[in-house]
Amino acid sequence: MAVAATSPSLGPFSPVRSPTKRRILQSRMAVRSTGTIVTPILIDLQKSCATPLPVLRHVADAMTDDMRAGLVCDGGSDLKMILSYVNSLPTGNENGLVYALDLGGTNFRVIRVQLGGKDERVVDTEFDQVAIPQELMYRTSEELFDFIASGLAKFAEKESGKFSLSPGRKREIGFTFSFPVKQTSIDSGILIKWTKGFAVSGTPGNCVVACLNEAMERQGLDMRVSALVNDTVATLAGARYWDDDVMVAVILGTGTNACYVERTDVIPKMHGHTSSGNTIINTEWGAFSNGLPLTEFDRDMDAASINPGEQIFEKTISGMYLGEIVRRVLLKMAEVDALFGGFVPEKLSTPFALMTPDVCSMQQDITSDLGVVGSILNNIFEVKSSIRARKTVVEVCDTIVKRGGRLAGAGIVGILQKMEQDSEGLIFGKRTVVAMDGGLYEHYPQYRKYLQDAVTELLGSDISKNVIIDHSKDGSGIGAALLAASNSKYA
Known part of the structure; x- marks a missing residue:
């Protein structure tokens, strides 16, 4: 900063x-x-x-x-x-393979979770953390999200056999975005402004999920964001689960x-x-x-x-x-x-x-x-x-x-x-x-x-x-x- x-x-x-x-x-x-x-x-x-x-x-x-x-x-x-737009919190019945992407500061994390429903709850997790080069905090939206999507793609490539995706389903992501966003639905939101030292051009006023989706498409990554949440909202959901x-x-x-x-x-x-x-x-x-x-x-x-x-x-x-x-x-x-x-x-x-x-x-x-x-x-x-x-x-x-x-x-x-x-x-x-x-x-x-x-x-x-x-x-x-x-x- x-x-x-x-x-x-x-x-x-x-x-x-x-x-x-x-x-x-x-x-x-x-x-x-x-x-x-x-x-x-x-x-x-x-x-x-x-x-x-x-x-x-x-x-x-x-x-x-x-x-x-x-x-x-x-x-x-x-x-x-x-x-x-989170009107229902996790109940413990959730199951299957899901991903999470957490962008909240000078690092972003990617997480892979296998859920087993009421009896098994969280079966297994894996995660990786990637440092964001400082220069990207002042560059363009496309450059920042391309870097994030690239890290997500590398992480997804390492998915081991202990994680299984249900037939006919696409890998879904919970996107934790810890900056002020005007939420428009559970899976969309407009960035109000950057904080925490970020000054990326081209993102304020635009949907951050769209920015990520476009970057994932450029990476050839077949995933979709099903929930856009702030880190505090995600923390509440994670704690409420237990x-x-x-x-x-x-x-x-x-x-x-x-x-x-x-x-x-x-x-x-x-x-x-x-x-x-x-x-x-x-x-x-x-x-x-x-x-x-x-x-x-x-x-x-x-x-x-x-x-x-x-x-x-x-x-x-x-x-x-x-x-x-x-x-x-x-x-x-x-x-x-x-x-x-x-x-x-x-x-x-x-x-x-x-x-x-x-x-x-x-x-x-x-x-x-x-x-x-x-x-x-x-x-x-x-x-x-x-x-x-x-x-x-x-x-x-x-x-x-x-x-x-x-x-x-x-x-x-x-x-x-x-x-x-x-x-x-x-x-x-x-x-x-x-x-x-x-x-x-x-x-x-x-x-x-x-x-x-x-x-x-x-x-x-x-x-x-x-x-x-x-x-x-x-x-x-x-x-x-x-x-x-x-x-x-x-x-």
Whole structure:
């Protein structure tokens, strides 16, 4: 993702303060008993990122209100509240060979699943993952989809004898497409816009299934898409296959999104449809922005992004951005507060040089001298750091991650509130499962804890014990295959 730096590039160890000014500066700094350097920047950051209960409640209530507005009409709120056209979830009776194609970021996955019906369920699976060359993220739609279809064709060629296709049937695909799409049917949808750093020309405004079908035809690949789904919808379907109490699914990885099971009779924009059934709503909650506690670093990062003013919730809570926010804070602390001894390493000015996995590793460091933190700072930024500086870096990391996890928890409560209000109290009074997927949630224990803490604080212990947040690893891949089977053209 191309993001402009917020300050000019400095020499590797260029002095930024005269000795006199540095003495004045250092007189403004204090040291906690823990050894952390406390500066006005850190104090302001912690104040701006604070998420006490009233802030969380405001965010949750705003999420609920924006969901309602988005269900009234398209454009009614920041939340698109997209109809998925998934009106029936997998039952366990699905059988046969199905494929899934999962495009959600810098990789795409292809999955092969043999389903055995109620008795055997998932008989066997195979998958492959292919990295998308970065240049294809900025090229044409035809080039991107040709690359994807080529990978799918190579995978299909390796189909072994343990997978069997029923006579007279064509290989069907569940296509997980994790970008904002205006769904027009279960197997068609118009791309609204690219996110997650993609800027492929020729796709927005067109049906992504048609783009894939045309590419498969060019590859001579005899397959058909029977279900187009978002990764959150697929995650919900995959988790619901094993647990009937799953009602919400959330992705917290490079990007973020959420979906939930909604009653069709409370969706005004279904244009008079009076069915009493259920459907899945893809909220596209990454675009939420109401009442979020933002800092100057968030605003600068947003302004320098390829989509300024958009996806504010995603830029505050998801894995693509947490490391970058931390980097921007450290850069200012190095320039203004002499965090690294009054010198600013050049690489500290490189956008996205610090990734969220690096932030996670620094927070896991339990060594007495925070050696892991020191190594990461040296390896990425070529900076030597004192123990006090390392403790300050960890505190910055914790401040940004705590805000992100707690805001994600408030978003989940906002969805549950909406469901509770329209179900006459049937959500909070029973076991309700939120299926979670994504590397940020899976691999970052502090983030998970902050998220769960926020849910418990908002709902109270009596209600929150009924809300089960359950990790659903790889749920989107299996879920897409299951939805392909349950929406098969040959069923």
